[in-house]
Amino acid sequence: MDAREPLGLRERKKLRTRETIRREAFRLFEANGYPNTTVEQIADAAEVSPRTFFRYFPAKEHVLIDDDLIPPIIEAFRSAPPEMPPLTAYRHAVTSTFAALSPPERENALRGQSMMYSVPEAQGLLYSHYVRLIRLISEALIDRLPHVRDAFERRVLAGVIVGVLLSVSDGTPLPGDPIAAGMEILEARLNLGPL
CATH class of the missing domain: 1.10.357.10 (Tetracycline Repressor, domain 2)
Known part of the structure; x- marks a missing residue:
């Protein structure tokens, strides 16, 4: 995110996964509406498991x-x-x-x-x-x-x-x-x- 400290490969991968989950969630919220979008749909679109989703976000609203x-x-x-x-x-x-x-x-x-x-x-x-x-x-x-x-x-x-x-x-x-x-x-x- 900034140039203060270079991130290691693992941290960069985590950031990319988090950004992908958020991006796909926003896309689905915009297409289907927030209440009609499930965590399972977000996880599927981001190509992660629901369990992985919950490692990054404790609940759907936390994506926001x-x-x-x-x-x-x-x-x-x-x-x-x-x-x-x-x-x-x-x-x-x-x-x-x-x-x-x-x-x-x-x-x-x-x-x-x-x-x-x-x-x-x-x-x-x-x-x-x-x-x-x-x-x-x-x-x-x-x-x-x-x-x-x-x-x-x-x-x-x-x-x-x-x-x-x-x-x-x-x-x-x-x-x-x-x-x-x-x-x-x-x-x-x-x-x-x-x-």
Whole structure:
């Protein structure tokens, strides 16, 4: 996905299998509808067994969430230049992570996000995805805002960032202009300096 560390053959094969499963699932969801597509159909189209499907995804709706993007976004957030305010750093992290994706990876990510917001069965998963993201951003804020020592305060600040993602992603789940514009509005209106 990016040039930070070359992956070994086994890891590349796992990534290809995961991408194939997602790509075939999206194709079937679009052709047959999400509720009418079974795990068995997805596995068959991806040329894997249902058991292999479940090694990569605990349930069908998990195909919609691209958890592989979270670690590089959080890492880019942590390693953004220290003089960048947190909101600018987060915007930078999302933009640079998506820019590093190959065209097939980007297409899978965007297709999954678009479906994630339109499939009612994924709503609970979406909630847990955002709660996890709040926790990870909160942990990363230890590095970005060392003067904020209170865990509750960091969690509230992380919740504000995720709130922007929630408010701009519903209906337009793309990592570009809507998220960047939302973060810019928040930056202009919110001072993240010491209390």
